[in-house]
Every structure is written in C-alpha cells, then in structure tokens.
Amino acid sequence: MLTRFPDSRSLWDDWLIRKLLPENHILLAIDQHIDFSFVEEETRDLYSLHHGRPAYAPEQLLRVLFLAYFYNLSDVRVAEELRYNLLYRAFAHFSLDDDTPDDSTLVVFRRRLGPERCARLLDRIVEQARQKGLLEGKRQCVDATVISANAAVQNRKELLRAARRRLFRAWERIDAKTAAETANQLQEEYTNASEPDLAKEEKLTQHLLDAVDAAGHTELQSLRDTVAQILSGEGGVTNLIDPDGRWGFKNKRTPFFGYKAHASMDASGIVTSVQILSGNEHEGEHLPELLEQDVRKGHRFTSVVADKGYDSIGNRNAIRSHGAKPEIPSRNAGVLAKTRFRYRPRKDTFVCPGRKETSGKTPFKGGFLYYFSQTDCQNCPLKTACLGKKETRKRVYLSDRVRESLQSQRSLRRALHDRKAIERTFGELKQWHGLGRARYRGKWRVAIQVYLTFLVVNVKRIVNLIQGRASKPVPAS
Structure with missing residues (x-):
C-alpha cells in the first residue's frame, strides 16, 4: 500500500x-x-x-x-x-x-x-x-564513456566449457537420468580424443546440442539457443555471466568488454539526455537519436560540439535540422595537411608549395575543385613533382564538410576546449560514483545504474550552481 x-x-x-x-x-x-x-x-x-x-x-x-x-x-x-x-x-x-x-x-x-x-x-x-533557469541552451557537448562489465573475461575455450556446464545443470533439473547418460557418453568419446583443445570443445558442445534437441525439452530451448549462438559465433554473445556485454575499443589498441554511456550535456554542466549502448556500438551512429531526446524534452541548443568520431554528413545534417551549428573536427583535416597545399579560410583559396594561389573553383561531388593558373603551373620549377603526365594545371578537391571545418578553426578550438567539461563529468562519475564498472549484469540493469548515477551528478551540479549564484555579490542599484 x-x-x-x-x-x-x-x-x-x-x-x-x-x-x-x-x-x-x-x-x-x-x-x-x-x-x-x-x-x-x-x-x-x-x-x-x-x-x-x-x-x-x-x-x-x-x-x-x-x-x-x-x-x-x-x-x-x-x-x-x-x-x-x-x-x-x-x-x-x-x-x-x-x-x-x-x-x-x-x-x-x-x-x-x-x-x-x-x-x-x-x-x-x-x-x-x-x-530554475540553470540550463544555458547554447553549446551542447556530446560524448560517450566506457563501462566495464561485471564479469570475468573468458576465451572461447573457457566460454564453451561454461556454456556446457550451464546447459547440463539445467537439463539435470528436468531429466537427471538422460543428462547423466549423455555426460557419460561424451566423457567416453572425448577423453582420449587427439584433436586440439578448441576443436574438441567445439565438437563436445555440438554433440551436447544434438542430444538436447533429441530429448525435446522445450524448457531448455532458450538456453540451448544461447549456447548455439556461442558455438556459431553469431549474435555476439561472448560471456555467459553477462550475455548482453560486448567487446569494443576505448582506442585503437585498448579493447574492453561491457557497455557505453552516451551523454548530451548542456553548457551549464547538466546532462540532459543519456543512452546506454553495447560495447560494440559506435556512439557516432546514435547522435541523431540523442539529439531527438533533447528536443522532445523541450531542450534547445545553438551548437553541438563533439570529437571527430562523430564526423559524418548525416550527423552534421541532423544537427542543422535542429537549427544548430555542428562543431566537429574533420577526420580528413590531417590528410589535407600532408598534401603541402595550405587552405586560407578567409580568402577561400589554396596556396601551393611554390607560393602561388588558386585562381578559381568549381562545384564537384559535394564540395569544390580548386584550380591554379595554367601559366603559373607551367612556369613553376616544381611542376614535374606536382603535375601528372597529362595535367596542365594543379587541382585540389575540398569537400563541403572539411571546408566548413577549416573555415571555423578558431571557434572550433574554443568549442573543443569547452568539450573537456563532459570529460570531467565522466571522470567524476567514475572516480566518485563507481560508473567505471557495472554494478549489475544485463543491459537493463546497467541502464538503471547509468540513469541513477547521472541523476546524482546532475543533482550535485544543480545545487552547486544554485549556491554559486547565491554567493555572487548583488550589483548596487
């Protein structure tokens, strides 16, 4: 009651x-x-x-x-x-x-x-x-943080053994006699088998699945299907303790097993929307959904800042569809730098290694093709290293996405500096509130932990903002 x-x-x-x-x-x-x-x-x-x-x-x-x-x-x-x-x-x-x-x-x-x-x-x-008037509604920061699963990491051999043990135990509770007979049969057949360990584990598992199918116990179907997914490698199940956890990468060289919390944060430091992703999901693909959450709640923003992992035409268009400016560094900016052709945002031109400037541009495949003067190129001492056999002038392609990014470098640097605020929030969540590792197992339980932990951090932020506002001196009238 x-x-x-x-x-x-x-x-x-x-x-x-x-x-x-x-x-x-x-x-x-x-x-x-x-x-x-x-x-x-x-x-x-x-x-x-x-x-x-x-x-x-x-x-x-x-x-x-x-x-x-x-x-x-x-x-x-x-x-x-x-x-x-x-x-x-x-x-x-x-x-x-x-x-x-x-x-x-x-x-x-x-x-x-x-x-x-x-x-x-x-x-x-x-x-x-x-x-309370605490949300600024200006620059929105978006990022994701890793949450390690509450489960020991298993290799394929250990996983197959654990899967068989679990299936056998469930079978014994339903039909102990048939399960024992199958166990004895498997032991006799594979005790002295000469196959490599992994191949033997796979054959044992397949034999057990065939025996369960022959027994026809519908109560075992769900667990049987999970074991079959582990054997086939389909479905992404890599752990029986937490079957919802998935392998992903913190960076190119650091794998992890677990989940991600994908967050959108107002410039005030208050997190407005959160998503829970599996470890193998790329957060950049979920940006439109996250922004839609903010908009449905009535939250407005003038720009969205994110790292280059979010750089795509779809994400930039999704941000613009809400009347906001995308502040995302281009993935290809480094590639452009390697060409030795420098882009001048104010003039919207390129300068070549011979210090000549482009004479014009023409639209081409979602961007522009910038071209140099034919006279300059033909009289240039570097032309043999710069031009192809059939080229009479140099052309440089620049996509609209990269061009937009290069033209707003100053504001982008400021935006990326502001983005560090969400990284500090993630650090707070992990260091003081335990979000670096899942308390529970299963995606829905981890989601509860994520939502309640973000609730705690938001409450702390709200109170700090209120107290900070109250401590400011009131200007004389």
Missing part, C-alpha cells in the same frame, strides 16, 4: 539535526533545494492506494538509492549505515525511531522502477534545472 512521504520532522529530530549535523553539508543542501516529490507520481501505478501492508514511501526509497550511488555503496552497506547514520536518516527523512529498509527492499524497489522509469526520474531532475 502506498505510504505518503513524511513532510515534517519531530521537534526532537529537528533539534538533533541542527545540533549535530554541519549546516553546509551537501546532502542537507540537496534536501533543501531539490524536490523529489515527483517520485510518488512516477511510481503511483506500482502501489495500491487502499490495500496491502504499508510500504516505505517511494521518495524515501529513492533517497536511499541516491545515497548508495552518491557514496558508491552497495545495497547491503547503505542499508546498514542507514540504521545508525544520523546524516543518512535526515536526508532520507527517517526519524530516529523509524524502521529502515533492508537491502532486499532496495533490490525489489529498483527492479520495479526499471530502466524506463529511471530515465523519467532523470528527466524530472533536468526539468527542475530548466525551471
């Missing part, structure tokens, strides 16, 4: 809080400035209004989860500390004589919230920032 959030404290609790707790503590500032009452509205359908045992108020449970992600505590640890930590009790609005939730209550509440509801909770916090 739904229980209302306690709006007021007893005189005794209020006196203790004022007496023992520091007035300037960040948690007390959050309690003062952030309204969490929207949680009851978002979770109303999860409770009966009139039947059942009284439950803990949803807002209190969310505040306890907030503490867990704020201090990077496990459910067991935060439930234990809530029993005797006066600061935690004050923040979650539990009186000294109130019972507090145990860790299993937190697990059930978080599971009932689910990822979609947690995303809405994050949106409600962003909306509060908008109502």
Whole structure:
C-alpha cells in the first residue's frame, strides 16, 4: 500500500539535526533545494492506494538509492549505515525511531522502477534545472564513456566449457537420468580424443546440442539457443555471466568488454539526455537519436560540439535540422595537411608549395575543385613533382564538410576546449560514483545504474550552481 512521504520532522529530530549535523553539508543542501516529490507520481501505478501492508514511501526509497550511488555503496552497506547514520536518516527523512529498509527492499524497489522509469526520474531532475533557469541552451557537448562489465573475461575455450556446464545443470533439473547418460557418453568419446583443445570443445558442445534437441525439452530451448549462438559465433554473445556485454575499443589498441554511456550535456554542466549502448556500438551512429531526446524534452541548443568520431554528413545534417551549428573536427583535416597545399579560410583559396594561389573553383561531388593558373603551373620549377603526365594545371578537391571545418578553426578550438567539461563529468562519475564498472549484469540493469548515477551528478551540479549564484555579490542599484 502506498505510504505518503513524511513532510515534517519531530521537534526532537529537528533539534538533533541542527545540533549535530554541519549546516553546509551537501546532502542537507540537496534536501533543501531539490524536490523529489515527483517520485510518488512516477511510481503511483506500482502501489495500491487502499490495500496491502504499508510500504516505505517511494521518495524515501529513492533517497536511499541516491545515497548508495552518491557514496558508491552497495545495497547491503547503505542499508546498514542507514540504521545508525544520523546524516543518512535526515536526508532520507527517517526519524530516529523509524524502521529502515533492508537491502532486499532496495533490490525489489529498483527492479520495479526499471530502466524506463529511471530515465523519467532523470528527466524530472533536468526539468527542475530548466525551471530554475540553470540550463544555458547554447553549446551542447556530446560524448560517450566506457563501462566495464561485471564479469570475468573468458576465451572461447573457457566460454564453451561454461556454456556446457550451464546447459547440463539445467537439463539435470528436468531429466537427471538422460543428462547423466549423455555426460557419460561424451566423457567416453572425448577423453582420449587427439584433436586440439578448441576443436574438441567445439565438437563436445555440438554433440551436447544434438542430444538436447533429441530429448525435446522445450524448457531448455532458450538456453540451448544461447549456447548455439556461442558455438556459431553469431549474435555476439561472448560471456555467459553477462550475455548482453560486448567487446569494443576505448582506442585503437585498448579493447574492453561491457557497455557505453552516451551523454548530451548542456553548457551549464547538466546532462540532459543519456543512452546506454553495447560495447560494440559506435556512439557516432546514435547522435541523431540523442539529439531527438533533447528536443522532445523541450531542450534547445545553438551548437553541438563533439570529437571527430562523430564526423559524418548525416550527423552534421541532423544537427542543422535542429537549427544548430555542428562543431566537429574533420577526420580528413590531417590528410589535407600532408598534401603541402595550405587552405586560407578567409580568402577561400589554396596556396601551393611554390607560393602561388588558386585562381578559381568549381562545384564537384559535394564540395569544390580548386584550380591554379595554367601559366603559373607551367612556369613553376616544381611542376614535374606536382603535375601528372597529362595535367596542365594543379587541382585540389575540398569537400563541403572539411571546408566548413577549416573555415571555423578558431571557434572550433574554443568549442573543443569547452568539450573537456563532459570529460570531467565522466571522470567524476567514475572516480566518485563507481560508473567505471557495472554494478549489475544485463543491459537493463546497467541502464538503471547509468540513469541513477547521472541523476546524482546532475543533482550535485544543480545545487552547486544554485549556491554559486547565491554567493555572487548583488550589483548596487
């Protein structure tokens, strides 16, 4: 049964809080400035209004989860500390004589919230920032950060063995006799097999799949299909502990196994939208969806800054479709530099190694073909190294995408400097709030962790902005 959030404290609790707790503590500032009452509205359908045992108020449970992600505590640890930590009790609005939730209550509440509801909770916090006038709505920073899966990495041989063990255990629970007979048969056939280890593991796995198919147990079908995907290499399953995790690369030489958090951040430092991606997904392909999330929430921006991994015609057009300017470095700018032909953005011309300037340009395949004077080229001492056999003048191609990037180098450098803010936010998420590694297994559970951790960091940012604004001197009238 739904229980209302306690709006007021007893005189005794209020006196203790004022007496023992520091007035300037960040948690007390959050309690003062952030309204969490929207949680009851978002979770109303999860409770009966009139039947059942009284439950803990949803807002209190969310505040306890907030503490867990704020201090990077496990459910067991935060439930234990809530029993005797006066600061935690004050923040979650539990009186000294109130019972507090145990860790299993937190697990059930978080599971009932689910990822979609947690995303809405994050949106409600962003909306509060908008109502308080904290969102700037100017330059939007976009980037992704890596989250390592909560699972040991397995090679193919270990993975096949683990898959067979899991399938055998499930089979034994349904039909122990047939499973044991199959196990004995496999042991006899493959104990002295001369094949290499991996080939033997693959044959063992295929033999087991054939035996399961012959037994015809429909209860094993889902697990059987997962094992078959591992054997065939299709579907991307590379770990049984966390089958949703995928291999990706932090950079060209550093692989990782897990997920990515893809975020869009306002110039104020408040993250407005988040996506959860598998490790093998490229965040650049999901930029249009992320910007659509921002627009649906009523968030506006004048430019979008991202690294060169987002450089594509589709992404630039998606940004322009929202009336914003793309501030993305070109992937091909380095290639142009190697040609020794320097582009002059102000004049929109090229200068060759012989210090001659292009005399004109003509449209060509989504860009322009810049050409030099035939007279200059024919009289140039470098022409044998510069021109082809049938060329009478030099031509240089420049795409619209690269041209736009080169013409706005100064503002682009400033934008890329501002983009470091989102990297600092990612560092904060990982160093202080545990987002470098997944707490849970499965993409939907990791999504819950991501949304609630970003909620915590947004709340911190909102309070810091409010306090910073309040501390500024008021100009004399």
